[in-house]
Amino acid sequence: MEETADITDRDSFLAGLELPAHCILSEEAELRPYECDGLSAYHQVPWLVLLPETVQQVRSILGYCHQCKVPVVARGAGTGLSGGALPLANGVLLSLARFNNILDIDLANRLARVQPGVRNLAISQAVAQHGLYYAPDPSSQIACSIGGNVAENAGGVHCLKYGLTVHNIAAIELVCMDGELLSIGSRALDSAGYDLLALITGSEGLLGVIVEVTVRLLPVPETAQVLLAAFDSVETAGHAVAKIISAGILPAGLEMMDSLAIRAAEDFVHAGYPNDAEAILLCELDGTRAEVEALISEVHELLTGLGARDVRLAKDDQERRKFWAGRKAAFPAVGRISPDYYCMDGTIPRKHLGKVLSTISQWSSEYDLPVANVFHAGDGNLHPLILYDANKSGELERTEEFGGRILELCISVGGTITGEHGVGMEKINQMCIQFNEDELRQFHAIKKAFDPHGLLNPGKAIPTLARCAEFGRMHVHGGELPFPELERF
Amino acid sequence: MIQQDLTEPLRERVASACAGKTPVSIRGGNSKSFYGHPCEGEIIDVSPHSGVLEYEPSELVIHARAGTALTDIERLLDQHRQMLAFDPPHFSPKSTLGGAVASGLAGPGRPFTGSVRDSVLGVGLINGSGETLSFGGQVMKNVAGYDVSRLMAGALGTLGLLTDVSLKVLPKPASVYTLQQLCSQQDAILRFSEWMAKPLPLSAACWFDDHLYLRLSGTETGLRQAQHQLGETLLEQAPDWWTSIRDQQHDFFQRQTPLWRLSVPPATPPLSIHGEWLIDWAGGQRWLSSGESAETVRGITASVSGHATLFRNGDGTTGAFHPLPAPLFNLHRRLKQALDPNGIMNPGRMYKGL
Numbered sequence: 001m002e003e004t005a006d007i008t009d010r011d012s013f014l015a016g017l018e019l020p021a022h023c024i025l026s027e028e029a030e031l032r033p034y035e036c037d038g039l040s041a042y043h044q045v046p047w048l049v050l051l052p053e054t055v056q057q058v059r060s061i062l063g064y065c066h067q068c069k070v071p072v073v074a075r076g077a078g079t080g081l082s083g084g085a086l087p088l089a090n091g092v093l094l095s096l097a098r099f100n101n102i103l104d105i106d107l108a109n110r111l112a113r114v115q116p117g118v119r120n121l122a123i124s125q126a127v128a129q130h131g132l133y134y135a136p137d138p139s140s141q142i143a144c145s146i147g148g149n150v151a152e153n154a155g156g157v158h159c160l161k162y163g164l165t166v167h168n169i170a171a172i173e174l175v176c177m178d179g180e181l182l183s184i185g186s187r188a189l190d191s192a193g194y195d196l197l198a199l200i201t202g203s204e205g206l207l208g209v210i211v212e213v214t215v216r217l218l219p220v221p222e223t224a225q226v227l228l229a230a231f232d233s234v235e236t237a238g239h240a241v242a243k244i245i246s247a248g249i250l251p252a253g254l255e256m257m258d259s260l261a262i263r264a265a266e267d268f269v270h271a272g273y274p275n276d277a278e279a280i281l282l283c284e285l286d287g288t289r290a291e292v293e294a295l296i297s298e299v300h301e302l303l304t305g306l307g308a309r310d311v312r313l314a315k316d317d318q319e320r321r322k323f324w325a326g327r328k329a330a331f332p333a334v335g336r337i338s339p340d341y342y343c344m345d346g347t348i349p350r351k352h353l354g355k356v357l358s359t360i361s362q363w364s365s366e367y368d369l370p371v372a373n374v375f376h377a378g379d380g381n382l383h384p385l386i387l388y389d390a391n392k393s394g395e396l397e398r399t400e401e402f403g404g405r406i407l408e409l410c411i412s413v414g415g416t417i418t419g420e421h422g423v424g425m426e427k428i429n430q431m432c433i434q435f436n437e438d439e440l441r442q443f444h445a446i447k448k449a450f451d452p453h454g455l456l457n458p459g460k461a462i463p464t465l466a467r468c469a470e471f472g473r474m475h476v477h478g479g480e481l482p483f484p485e486l487e488r489f
Numbered sequence: 490m491i492q493q494d495l496t497e498p499l500r501e502r503v504a505s506a507c508a509g510k511t512p513v514s515i516r517g518g519n520s521k522s523f524y525g526h527p528c529e530g531e532i533i534d535v536s537p538h539s540g541v542l543e544y545e546p547s548e549l550v551i552h553a554r555a556g557t558a559l560t561d562i563e564r565l566l567d568q569h570r571q572m573l574a575f576d577p578p579h580f581s582p583k584s585t586l587g588g589a590v591a592s593g594l595a596g597p598g599r600p601f602t603g604s605v606r607d608s609v610l611g612v613g614l615i616n617g618s619g620e621t622l623s624f625g626g627q628v629m630k631n632v633a634g635y636d637v638s639r640l641m642a643g644a645l646g647t648l649g650l651l652t653d654v655s656l657k658v659l660p661k662p663a664s665v666y667t668l669q670q671l672c673s674q675q676d677a678i679l680r681f682s683e684w685m686a687k688p689l690p691l692s693a694a695c696w697f698d699d700h701l702y703l704r705l706s707g708t709e710t711g712l713r714q715a716q717h718q719l720g721e722t723l724l725e726q727a728p729d730w731w732t733s734i735r736d737q738q739h740d741f742f743q744r745q746t747p748l749w750r751l752s753v754p755p756a757t758p759p760l761s762i763h764g765e766w767l768i769d770w771a772g773g774q775r776w777l778s779s780g781e782s783a784e785t786v787r788g789i790t791a792s793v794s795g796h797a798t799l800f801r802n803g804d805g806t807t808g809a810f811h812p813l814p815a816p817l818f819n820l821h822r823r824l825k826q827a828l829d830p831n832g833i834m835n836p837g838r839m840y841k842g843l
Contacts, residue, residue: 291711
């Protein structure tokens with residue numbers, strides 16, 4: 001990482017900063033809670049935490065940091081899973097937690113204007129009385145904030161039909177590193193000029209700080225029903241997914257879990273999953289009553305014909321929620337059966353599911369690390385959870401290496417290293433495999449157009465060419481790192 | 490049929506233009522040359538670089554070279570009962586995939602099944618330095634690196650030449666109904682807003698000449714239920730209407746007066762600008778045939794948080810696209826420089842100085 005700060009003395013930095021004292025945290029005990037985000041494997045106590053309360057304060061903080069060349073890491077709710085909000089020892093951690101108001105609900109245009117710290121689920125709750133909701137539903141939706149969702153282009157279990165964050169937002173207010181405030185997007189369906197909204201969504205806090213988001217709201221479907229199908233193999237379940245989609249059916253959600261994930265979830269929330277199945281599929285269909293009724297019987301027939309050994313329709317809303325509760329609690333459920341777990345986020349073209357899962361299972365025995373698989377089957381987004389124990393010497397390193405190989409496998413079948421969690425700190429090395437030098441150089445040029453001194457979230461998301469060269473040298477040894485006793489980055 | 494891969498010859502032409510700092514003008518089917526400003530420069534015809542590279546209906550993804558004709562892509566999708574979600578206009582049978590993505594124009598289905606960029610999953614690109622780059626991919630979810638592929642939608646080739654595009658496609662609905670009703674513009678906009686807030690299987694909503702038109706798409710039973718819900722006064726109408734609006738074959742688009750495209754928050758009440766109106770996108774896209782000055786049209790549109798494009802029949806002196814605020818325009822210029830340092834890719838097609 002480049003050494004960027006001209007001012008390394010925190011007191012002199014603070015002396016020039018115009019911000020009320022209650023918005024500044026500088027004591028070790030106050031800073032400690034911010035040392036990591038949802039990926040606790042990486043941690044760093046920040047140099048300073050600032051908690052602004054107004055857009056004007058954000059602008060003045062960034063302008064001042066720009067002037068002093070002090071790097072800035074923005075943080076929402078801190079639920080990110082790739083270390084995107086990992087603080088810096090020499091930079092400001094800018095928390096947007098105090099921006100937690102819903103500013104305006106425009107029912108006629110079905111838009112909600114909210115501050116970035118508003119929780120994802122709070123938006124849907126606020127508009128539920130009008131029969132509307134905000135579609136993207138990452139599993140962390142009770143806690144994660146909308147600003148973070150935009151920064152990461154968060155997904156969820158309903159992406160196949162309703163898209164990612166980028167498909168469900170209309171506008172943002174962005175503070176650039178020099179303190180300039182830009183309005184990007186609009187309340188109309190498009191805007192003049194380049195589609196900067198698309199570029200900024202998922203840019204992991206490297207291009208600007210989001211201080212307001214206008215989201216699109218959708219009418220709550222008249223009805224939603226979910227089928228639970230049990231299979232004797234993951235391949236058969238994967239085949240069933242392809243058949244449902246080829247039949248012209250677009251499920252609202254289509255999720256797969258393998259046996260280890262099923263058992264962990266069942267023991268934890270008693271969702272009613274068949275404990276002895278090798279794989280289950282959850283298929284949710286939504287729409288008008290007549291439509292859903294017709295589709296449910298079509299999918300039921302398809303699944304039975306394709307070798308599902310048990311197909312159950314959730315009999316009421318309560319059972320439907322229970323089926324989903326098991327899936328949404330899969331990560332913490334795995335957390336109960338293992339001291340630690342490492343969550344991967346590769347996406348693959350679905351047709352390679354069988355090959356990818358069998359390779360992962362083979363490596364799982366080689367590394368002697370169990371893997372539970374949770375899969376957004378509809379859109380090809382795979383979440384293998386590698387179970388490990390950080391207290392056992394060398395196990396985290398083995399896990400990281402295993403995880404890295406899974407990501408490389410995803411690239412080799414035409415997929416990507418991250419579907420919805422972001423690159424952050426965690427997958428920075430694999431970026432060197434997914435993109436070539438020219439492409440990385442192009443990313444750096446784009447970054448420079450927004451942030452010429454590289455002060456926003458440095459070291460994340462896009463690796464430097466030097467780092468890739470270093471990684472490439474280590475990489476040629478077939479995953480066996482030279483000098484394993486050396487600290488890596 | 491897969492034609493020869495012309496990526497390398499295309500790249501060489503851009504690279505030599507870059508070395509000589511001479512502008513190039515990118516062309517697909519040449520069906521949208523009226524759109525934006527004419528730009529000087531050596532014409533690079535991308536249309537011979539054609540062919541579908543990958544299409545698996547069960548993946549809901551198609552990957553094709555930029556020169557592939559839209560009609561070829563749509564014919565192939567149709568064989569598998571699938572379609573392009575953004576319903577692109579065909580201003581001529583030669584319209585290409587690359588042109589459709591670069592122009593970012595979408596048909597009447599836009600508010601319901603998404604914009605061009607909503608469908609884009611990945612692109613192959615030759616930037617202004619003559620480098621062949623690839624962003625995004627063939628999967629629905631992909632957040633690795635900046636989303637350069639979606640940025641290309643609507644950039645009018647000013648950030649690079651598209652060589653190939655991957656798109657998410659959708660299953661074709663089992664049934665489609667078109668309904669119409671006598672209605673004022675004001676009432677139509679109110680009803681659109683009311684219906685859009687309900688879980689109805691709408692797939693297009695338009696108003697013209699004191700009639701509103703609705704398209705419903707879904708299963709036969711679902712559509713019958715929806716029709717019942719919407720009321721008995723809605724009559725069935727011929728389905729050709731939507732294609733004639735999308736491709737601008739309808740009489741409304743044949744006038745010689747300036748044609749404006751106003752993009753506004755959909756529930757905006759009728760705007761008091763003198764001229765003829767055709768309202769699409771459930772109120773969000775408003776076509777205006779009017780001799781009023783650009784200042785008037787743009788001033789009123791901006792006052793309701795919209796933007797106005799002079800789409801056709803301009804006099805050549807008025808900029809086609811709504812002016813951007815200075816800080817935003819400066820960012821556009823820096824971004825253009827990041828992808829096209831010598832400013833050779835379709836210079837001026839979108840804005841002067843870009």
